[in-house]
Every structure is written in C-alpha cells, then in structure tokens.
Amino acid sequence: MALLKRIDEDLIKALKGRDQVAATTLRGLKSNIKYYQIDNKLDKLTDEEILSVLASAAKQRKDSIEQFQNGGREDLVAKETRELEIIKAYLPEDMPEEEVEALVKEAIAETEAEAISDLGKVMKVLMPKTKGKADGKLVSQIVKRLLS
Numbered sequence: 597m598a599l600l601k602r603i604d605e606d607l608i609k610a611l612k613g614r615d616q617v618a619a620t621t622l623r624g625l626k627s628n629i630k631y632y633q634i635d636n637k638l639d640k641l642t643d644e645e646i647l648s649v650l651a652s653a654a655k656q657r658k659d660s661i662e663q664f665q666n667g668g669r670e671d672l673v674a675k676e677t678r679e680l681e682i683i684k685a686y687l688p689e690d691m692p693e694e695e696v697e698a699l700v701k702e703a704i705a706e707t708e709a710e711a712i713s714d715l716g717k718v719m720k721v722l723m724p725k726t727k728g729k730a731d732g733k734l735v736s737q738i739v740k741r742l743l744s
Contacts, residue, residue: 598643599643599646599647599686600626600629600641600646602686603622603625603626603629603686604626606618606622607619607622607623607626610622617675617678617679617682618682621678621679621682621683622682624653625649625650625653625683628649628652628653629641629646629649632645632648632649647686647687647688648727650683650686650687651687651727653683654680654683654684654687655731655732657676657677657679657680657683658680660672660676661673661676661677661680664676688729690729690730690731691726691729691730693734693738696726696730696734696735696738697738697742699722699725699726700718700722700735700738700739700742701742703718703721703722703725703739704718704739704742704743706721707721709743710743711743712740712743712744714743715736715739715740715743718739718743719735719736719739722735722739723735
C-alpha cells in the first residue's frame, strides 16, 4: 500500500500547488485503482496490483498519444504526454531492449518454438516475466523478429 499512499501525498501536493493536470491525473488513477479493487472484490491491493493498474493507464496514454499524433491534435498530444510522465513516475524503469531480447531467446528455447506460428506459446511464457517491466508491443516485435 506504500504506492497508494505516495499517490495520495502527491495528489495533496498537486492540489496545494494548483497543478491542475497532475491533480486530475492522480484523481483518475485513484479512481482506476478503486474500480480494480471493487471489480476483483479485494479488501486491500498489493503494490504489484496497483502497478498493473498504472501500467494499463500508461498504455492507454501511449495509445492516445499515437492516435492524436495521427489526427494532428498537438494540443492533446501535449496533455497526454504530461499525464504519461506523471504516471511513469510511479512505474519501475523499463527493461532494456537487450535484456528483453535475452528473455525472448530463453523463452524460444524453453518452448522449442521454430516458426511465427509458435508466437502464442512464446508470449505465454514471456508475459509473466516482463509484465510491468517491458512494453508488450516491444516484446511481441522482438519475438516476431527472432522467429522470422
């Protein structure tokens, strides 16, 4: 619960500092965390569960940024980028690409995958190891590249 307490403290700082974007973003995160807790009928959340909610929120922001860039909405790109920066402050550093590639090679050897049709088997082994530590899109790209 230390992560949730940190979010609460930062929300108070944002409100006192009149940082509207940070306050709105942190309120949204708290709401997402509460919904996750209610949906899964949990009394208390672990930091790992909270991190999964935050990772999901970060992914949504990344997707939104991509869509807004394609639509030429630079004002919304800036807003979403700022929100993503706020969320990333609570997430662990992303795993370096070389480390992800090493894990992919291990998973390919473990599953004895030989073709792109074995992508699902490899991803099934990889995702628990990389969840919250590496972007799923990057992992998938590396697996596809190595299986091609």
